[in-house]
Amino acid sequence: MSRDFLALIDRVRTPHVEAYARWLKEQVAANPLGAGEHLFEIQAETNFARKLCRVDFVLTSGDNAAREEFSTGKIVGFPPMEGEVDGVQVQLQPFRWDNVIVEIPDAIWDKDLTIAWFNKWFGFVNGSPVRSPKDKPGEHIHICAWVEPGQLRLDLGSAPSLALLELIKVGQQSGASTVVIRDVAYTPPPADTAALN
DSSP, X not given: OOHHHHHHHHHHHHHHHHHHHHHHHHHHHHOTTOEEEEEEEOOSOOSSGGGEEEEEEESSSSTTOOEEOOOOOOOOOOOOEEEEETTEEEEEOOOOTTSEEEEXXXXXXXXXXXXXXXXXXXXXXXXXXXXXXXXXXXXXXXOEEEEETTXXXXXXXXXXXXXXXHHHHHHHHTTOSEEEEEETTOOOOTTOOEEOO
């Protein structure tokens, strides 16, 4: 495991999760019947991941409740980096914790491995999803994903940095020699990378 990699990921994750926790307390105070990190089923067709998603906050209980989404909209800046993490080449570019793309350009995400990754971080118990406490973000992952064969677009919510590290391993097990982590809106200039140690 690369300590530098996790430290850099924490620099991106921590401000987002701290701001989300403050926002969530405000939402709970204003909407006591609501819930944070509420799990719902995506109605649109998706490739896999059981069409599940956690939304930042629902105003009331129930599957059709109005929802609120949280985003700081800020990218934590750092020079794009490239290096080996647990045996796989990783290209890391600035990204938002709630709007990241994880690509495996030379492979396709293995369906079973990716679903197992989702289930681990969603917190399934006996086939049913666990909902995290409305005032304690971080107990379980809040995540949305849009899946294409070699690309996951993720809102990592309150997931720990370790979840992203484990997703790199899933990419490697899916046959990837390279994993690219970047923001949806970020395109690096050519040859603008530093070594990731």
